[in-house]
Amino acid sequence: MKARLLLLFLIFSHLLAAQPVPPYGHNPAAGHYQLVRGVKLYYETYGQGPPLLLIHGNGDNISAWAKNIPYFARRYRVIAADSRAHGxxxxxxxxLSFEMMADDFAGLLTSLRIDSAYVMGWSDGGINALALALRHPEKVKRLVATGANLWPDSTALMLSLWRQQQRGYQENKGVKFTDPKRRNDWKVFCLDVFQPHIPLAALRRVRVPAFIIAGDRDVIRPEHTVAIYQSLPRAWLWLVPDSGHATLQEHADEFNRKTDAFFRAKAVLVPAR
Known part of the structure; x- marks a missing residue:
């Protein structure tokens, strides 16, 4: 009997392992286009349940969430979108601006007849999550922002990243890009050179619970992440040990569990500060 159960377990495990991983970001079975504010936004949907909007970072696409989508699709209706000018x-x-993209995501949710959603963003996506909560508060139930910054200078970014961005801008600012892809890449690059510009005081208007995350070796200064957390009326904070900017990938299992616990928590208390 035990041998038979072991055999069945091995067969089942083999079948699970043999299941192909969906080509996130390039999955015809899950992909859709929606015309929103003059742009055909591409998005993919997975699972069923409360809606969860995933927003990737600068220069990235839906595939950034490959280690997270399978977990959340078990409990949520995951809507992973390519931001305007991405993917x-x-x-x-x-x-290109964060305000434009926040309005895009609000429009996408409206077009899908979703009154409000859980929102999770990484890097630029974290900025977008905060901007969405500021500009369209009715669309956000709770938000997670990992690796987000509120302004683009060396008081928010680690000096090495800020210098790299400034050098890239100075070296290319006079170039006339004729290739559409390179022109788009330059537009996306410049987004982070000159934006965002969100005052800490503005975060007081975010009434929904927020979970602010960054790695302890992130490209965002830890004191900046803490200031974001302290400026939000109802927030959790997690500085991920032994992690860089890609918290959701480097520590995917723990990231998935903790962010899911935040979404499902019955109450997010006002922290003592």
Missing amino acids: KSVDAGDS
């Missing part, structure tokens, strides 16, 4: 969401415009 398959083609944007021919000359300008």
Whole structure:
């Protein structure tokens, strides 16, 4: 009997291991386009349950969430979107801002007939999550922001990253890009050189619970992350030990469990400060 159970377990484990991993970001079975504010936004949906919007970082796409989507799809209706001018969401415009993208995500949720959603963002996506809560508070139930900054200088970013961005900008600012892809890449790069500009005081208007996360070796200064947390009326803070900027990938299992626990917590108390 035990031998039979062991055999069945091994067969089942083999079948699970043999299941192909979906090509997140390039999955025709889950992918859709939605015209929002003049841009065809590409998004993929997985699972069923309360809606959860995932927003990736600068220069990235839906595939950034490959280690997180399977976990959350067991309990949520995951909506992973390519931001404007990223991935398959083609944007021919000359300008790009976090305000534009926040409005895009609000429009996407409206088009999907979703009144409000849990929102999780990484890096630029974390900025977008905060901007969405500020500009469209009715659309956000709770938010998670990992590796987010509120302004683009060396008081928020680690000096090495800030210098790298400044050097890249100075070396290319006079170039006339004729190739559409390189022109788009430059627009996306410049987004982080000059933005965002969110005052700490503005975060007092975010009434929904927020979970602020960063790695202890993040490219965001830890004191900046703490200041964001302290400025939010209802927030949790997690500085992830032994982690860089990619908390959701470097510590995926713990990240998934902790953020899910935050979404499901019955109450998020006002922290003592």
